Amino acid sequence: QVTLVESGGGSVQPGESLTLSCTVSGRFFGSYSAAWYRQVPGKERELVADIAKGATSATNYADFVRGRFTASRDNAKKMMYLEMNDLEPEDTAVYYCNARLPTLTFWGQGTQVTVSS
Numbered sequence: 001q002v003t004l005v006e007s008g009g010g011s012v013q014p015g016e017s018l019t020l021s022c023t024v025s026g027r028f029f030g031s032y033s034a035a036w037y038r039q040v041p042g043k044e045r046e047l048v049a050d051i052a053k054g055a056t057s058a059t060n061y062a063d064f065v066r067g068r069f070t071a072s073r074d075n076a077k078k079m080m081y082l083e084m085n086d087l088e089p090e091d092t093a094v095y096y097c098n099a100r101l102p103t104l105t106f107w108g109q110g111t112q113v114t115v116s117s
Contacts (some may be wrong), residue, residue: 002026010112034051034097
């Protein structure tokens, strides 16, 4: 079992950048697949980026963030990151990190990102 805590959210203007962090506690984080999701009120939680387990940590991105966001993980430090550049008002949401095994999924509490002029 792992516990996830997001940090780094805040309010920025369009075009600015933020980097979110996810601190993971627990064992064997390297064995978990990981991901970043986001959710706005009234809508379903949507996938932002998925980071595979393993040495390559291959990452897949949602079309709406490809080229602007970079997701990464550091298994030794038990950390995940989401670097967000060129933010748009449509990126306003609560962002969650996620770690999962085939039969278990763990979520952080979320961190608010607001993009507004």
